[in-house]
Amino acid sequence: MHTPAESRTAPRWIFWLLPILALAIPLATNPYTQFIINAMLIYTLVTLGFSVVIGNLGQLAFANTAFFGIGAYASAMAGNALGLPWLLTVPLAGLAGAAGGFLASAAALRGIRLYYLAIVTLAFGELMRWFYTHAGALTGGTDGLALDRGDIFGLQLNSDTVQFYIFLLLTTLLVAGTVNLLRSRLGRAIVAVRENEIATASLGIATSRIIVTAFVWSGFVVGIAGAMFALHTGRVFPESFGLTQLIINFAMVLVGGLGSVIGAVLGAVALTALPEYVRAFPGMEEIFFGVIVMVVLLVMPKGLASLLRRVSPIFHETHHRD
Amino acid sequence: MNSRAKQFGLAAVLALLAVNPAFADETTGITDDSISIGVMGPFSGNASSYSKAEIGLMAYYQMINDEGGIHGRKLVAIQEDTACDPAKAIAAAKKLIHQDKVFMLQGNSCSGAAVAIKPEVVDAGLPWIVAHAVSDTISTPPSANIFHGVPTGEANGNAMAAFVLSRPDTRNVAIIEHSNDWAHSYSNPARAYLKQQGIEPVLELVMERGQTDATAQVLKLKQAKPDFIIGALYEAETAIFLRDMKKYGLDTPVMGTAGTDLENTLKRVGDLDTVKNYFVVHPYVDNLDGPRMKKWADMIHKYYPDEELTNFSYIAIGSGVALVEALKSIGPDLDRAKLIAALDAIKDLDTGILSSPITWSADERRGVQGSAVAGFVDGKPTVLEAWQTPYQ
Amino acid sequence: MLMQLSIAGISQGAIYALIALSLTVIYRSTTIVSFGHGDFVMAGAFLAYILVIGLGFAFLPAGLLAIAAMFAIGIVFSRGLIRPIRGGPHIGLALMSISFGFALRGIARLVWGREVLPMPRVFDVDPIFVGSIIITGDAIFTIGIVAVLLAAFFILLHLTDIGKMVQAVYQSERGARLIGIDVSRFHDFSWGTGAALGAVGGVLIAPVSFLHPDLGASFLIKGFAAMTLGGFGSLGGSVIGGLLLGLAEQYAGAYLNTALIDITAYLLIILVLLIRPRGLFGRKVVIKV
16 A cells, blocks of 8 residues: 555656657657557547546546547648648647537536436537538548648658657647646545535535536547547548447546556557557457456456556556546 | 757657658569568458458469469468558558568558558558559549559449439439448449439438438338439348338339349348349449359359358459459569559450459559449349340 | 338337347346447347357247347356456446457457348238338337336336345445345346347347347447436336337438438437436436446
8 A cells, every 4th residue: 555645755757757768769660650659649648538537537428539539620620621730720629629528518517427428428429420421521521531731840740750759749748737637636626526526515616617627628638639640640530430439448548547647548558559469360359359358357457557556656646546 | 848848859850860761662572482462451340341352352362372373473461450440541551561561552442441541552652452442532633553453433333323324214313321431432423423414313311320220211212202212321221221112112223332232132131022123233244143253252262161252252353363464464573663564554454353344554543444233134133234234 | 101100110119128128127236337238139149040040940949049048148247247346436347348248249240250141030920001001020029029028027126026126236235235135146147137138139130130240239329328318227218218219210310311310319318318317217326437
């Protein structure tokens, strides 16, 4: 057992070594492995945003795949319709995702909770996908919307390496931002709502504001991940934001460790890498995915992050879900 | 933060150096006794029935190999799953190109996935023969290294619309389809063709994947009374739609895509009466169980004994024949540029399996410009050129 | 047209109701929503298919055997995969059932994978004509089964001791344990029952939907939607929700636009839940995520 006091004195700065060391990754990759690593960075944010809502806030909302799609389409549409360079579409995608988060939180505040919230948010995601499919030229319909990736300060954005450095920066900033949010008074209130909403309210904390904040932040983070995904694949399709995507995102959260920031990274990395290893066995992907997730749930129900917590107190997070 | 920013800048400069593409080696993926070919297809996921095309193609490679290969080289397929998912397909393409370092690519069943990998393949410059996906966007405008070896959506859509109009007194046409890129790649060219002939569809309907009832659609069709229905639906939904038409007593002829075939549709619905007015795009020289297709069926079963054969099983083989033809013409001294030139030299090639010949040139890479149609004549699947007109 | 649409809507709705009913049975006794249920449905249908086509069984014994086999699979699933993580967060349990379903689907795809197979009918009855209205044998059969099951579970839950046990476990597992109920075995049994009901669904649906590994996926969503509309935990609610959804889909498709059929469930859910956050007949839920 590690006490909170112990974890507070732990040298957290060493976490900053991670992105710094990661700067060297492109030296060891080819465009394929780099592409996969870039996907890991994107999914780290998707998982993190999802985990904030289902892990930290404790709401069974499945709208994160919708936020992901909203971000991706916002980026691609802003690029196409307004001619904005990709970098400027990133904050727009974040805002669009945050707006989606706000809508989802409105459902929760309306008293739609638990499985009801799960299906309402799932319905929201599927309606968005229907919209992308049927909105004609605006979204490119089923043919998808291609991105003119262009360049940024002379660096070609279709290069996986250039994308990597941008993604690394964005992911690092948003992960750090989320950690700070969760460690703040607000973050503790988010966890308090999860543990006991009524008791939290009785302490004079405006729980509805807490719920809105958590959803909006989640939508913002995942919306930016959507913009990254649009750049990553160069073309956005409605099918990329369906139920399969949702299940994979969901699995990433739990395999990594519910409500844990470290877990979000681990879950995203592990389940992005897995299908690539399974490539050697065509047609086996679903079985591998199903079996491996089941094994993780059985053997380490608190996710991969719980392994690290056993190794050192610095991996202890006050807000993760035990 | 400041030092991090500096480090970031430094790294970005390093990255810039790193990304300068090395000159693509023209003979990557060839050894003295092998040519490695990346074969991408949806081997998993809910479109996996399409991967029968890649199985057929790989059986063809094996047959060529058993016959001694080409100039001493065997065709070695490296199979990659796309699951019909664009992001997965991009990863697969990058893996084949940059890690497995294949000589060329052949295969690809899903248009969305194929369109998504196109920029990657164009950049890499290796020859890519699209052997199943139909979207015209893949090969128009032509790219230096992309060849389309199946009838494209336009060829199919035209064939569908032309057949529909070849029936005397066809005035009212209705369309029913899935809301996906696959269905649109058939229906949009068919719409365009009809429009040229001054015909606007009287009714446009949607039946999504997974729907198990078509009552609403069929009742609407009954009211609109079309002379012909164009149906771009997958296997299960086609069977459900035809069954519900029969149930509600609607016997309008239906023109389907190459996504279904007569033999298996009949097997699914179980009685001839339900399918007797169903027609499909049929890009082959003979019925699936006809004598001219038998050697291909036997070939696939030789290498994949348990494979159930459908329309998809044969679709990629024609482009395989063209590839072998081109490789043979080059001689033992092979490289990518030579292959591209040799493919462009293919004119009017009768593949012995596709109903239309393959012709490629630098400015038209949609190699197969036509498709036949099949329908039941006297209870037997028959290849047709036009309404009540058998092929050849 | 309205009559014919209504009949089609009710027969589709009966299928949704059947799925919703099997989900409700599991939920009522374990407070878990079986998110992998679509694949139980699919697996039940595939098992029946193997027995009929592969091993030459007659349909009825094959169907019953498949249902029994799924009952066993449900118990094994509960014992081996749910029981060990029962104390953990609820969404872990949800993911467990999703993953199990994924694996089942993967296996089905690997073995029969890339085909769409015709499934023989349980009872091949000719359709009935009432004036110009057509009612198929499948529809009558499905509606009949749903009615019987609803009645059976209603009696079981409201008029027997088992019903009191279900209620006790639902209210408080610890309390139930204190009064001597073997909660774990009870849960195993509930999963078995739910999976068996899923198989009933599969055997009835597959002749209509054709047999392929993905056949369960869309039915799960519809069943889930039906259950939500009715209110989680309510048997009657899930059946009414199913019928309502079936009808709404037909009306939306025929009178508005066929492109809406696919999202009718979602629109209906959002509409109903915004007005009544716990569905039409839902009760207060006691579980924590």
